[in-house]
Amino acid sequence: MWVKALDMVLEKMKASGFDFSQVLALSGAGQAWLCLQQQHGSVYWKAGASLALRDLSPDRSLYQQLQMCFSISDCPVWMDSSSTAQCHQLEAAVGGARVLSQLTGSRAYERFTGNQIAKVYQENPEAYSQTERISLVSSFAASLFLGSYSPIDYSDGSGMNLLQIQDKVWSQACLLACAPNLEEKLGPPVLPCSVLGNISSYYVQRYGFSPECPLVTFTGDNPASLAGMRLDEGDIAVSLGTSDTLFLWLQEPTPALEGHIFCNPVDPRHYMALLCFKNGSLMREKIRDESASGSWREFSKALQSTEMGNGGNLGFYFDVMEITPEMSGRHRFNAENQEVAAFPGDVEIRALIEGQFMAKRIHAESLGYQVMPKTKILATGGASHNADILQVLADVFGASVYITDTASSACVGSAYRAFHGLAGGVDMPFSEVVKSAPKARLAATPNPGAAQVYQALLPRYAKLEQRILSQKQSL
Ligand SMILES: Nc1ncnc2c1ncn2[C@@H]1O[C@H](COP(=O)(O)OP(=O)(O)O)[C@@H](O)[C@H]1O
Ligand SMILES: O=C(CO)[C@@H](O)[C@H](O)COP(=O)(O)O
Incomplete structure (x- = not known):
């Protein structure tokens, strides 16, 4: 094939x-x-x-x-x-x-x-x-x-x-x-x-x-995306493709029991950290089909019509066994942390997107990553075309989200890497190769009040994740 x-x-x-x-x-x-x-x-x-x-x-x-x-x-x-x-x-x-x-x-x-x-x-x-x-x-x-x-x-x-x-x-x-x-x-x-x-x-x-x-x-696609997105130190790249991945440029390797350290694709002295979430776009498509009549426009309307924090409702959506963390099934909780069987369609959509991004922030922070005032989030992959999804990303991380003109950063990164090889490879710093490439564009900034909302929700999400994981272990 x-x-x-x-x-x-x-x-x-x-x-x-x-x-x-x-x-x-x-x-x-x-x-x-x-x-x-x-x-x-x-x-x-x-x-x-x-x-x-x-x-x-x-x-x-x-x-x-x-x-x-x-x-x-x-x-x-x-x-x-x-x-x-x-x-x-x-x-x-x-x-x-x-x-x-x-x-x-x-x-x-x-x-x-x-x-x-x-x-x-x-x-x-x-x-x-x-x-x-x-x-x-x-x-x-x-x-x-x-x-x-x-x-x-x-x-x-x-x-x-x-x-x-x-x-x-x-x-x-x-x-x-x-x-x-x-x-x-x-x-x-x-x-x-x-x-x-x-x-x-x-x-x-x-x-x-x-x-x-x-x-x-x-x-691989993720190393090529790292090249395509031209990360600066402190930046974090979020790829919203079939899987959702999150990656960082690292000077020193810091291997842990969760996440991955790879050799850096453009600088042999350095490394990259990567977290992979298997339930990415395919999960979003399923919820879109179930709760938004199969339309991304309807899906976006639901995000626009619901409040940050979703009235305290939180959800975990893993139709296939997740990688980060190892967990499966759908789990929904109301503001009192009681598990509920279903949410109304628009609450379901916000719970999915907020939950996906809270998981990313929590697991990146457990790898030692910290959001800093100068942090840029660089978004790529199919779902980075959706401005309402990017708004939730900015709110949950409390950082501005940028996109490059093409969402296909792996393809662009491959072209940059081809040029890097042609220009002398390791003898030429990669930053020189891409110095005249177009800058990333601002796509979303955090809404006022986002930091307070998610400072309260993030620890709740992490505790509920632990609760589900320990229930799974005791089965
Ligand atoms: N407007 C949109 N809103 C949300 N998701 C979208 C939108 N357009 C495309 N997508 C998602 O992008 C996914 C494909 O992303 P892509 O980065 O091309 O995939 P891959 O990671 O396999 O290379 C599709 O599965 C689709 O769900
Ligand atoms: O397994 C990982 C990363 O470790 C995935 O990110 C794959 O590299 C494929 O990703 P998509 O581009 O299909 O989302």
């Missing part, structure tokens, strides 16, 4: 008259042609696939030539949470969750690729042994353009529970705990702004790319 989608996008661009010879350099974010921007997903290349990649004939589509090249046809993606047993095994093998987090930046998470690979190996050892190379979605996409296997970059590689984030090498203990001969199937990891080589002659002959067009390492 992914290979065919790339064929389709390139064919459409060609049909529209796009001049491929003008492309100076190419990078990407495990994404682009399918709205499939993600981290953690893995692709399994069958023995012999490297030859098919190398010898692509420009007369035929990629799909025609590559469809037999994979040992696993349904690739695990980030939404998979079925590898709990492998997570326990990995933590036990390295000496516990805290040790794993110190080493790789995260305790074991089901979607992290090492645990997914371990599951593939345990459940389908034959397919695993037929695999000559395992790519992340990002390095897979780069491989298609390169005509040979692309290495995994440090930043996307940090989402695997396999990379030692300080030393930037695969952890032998983690590799061993996941599957045999894994190091040779992954290849050595590389700097995020490395030039991998020039584009494969397939694209030169079939689409008219320049034979000198270099490929700069692809990375």
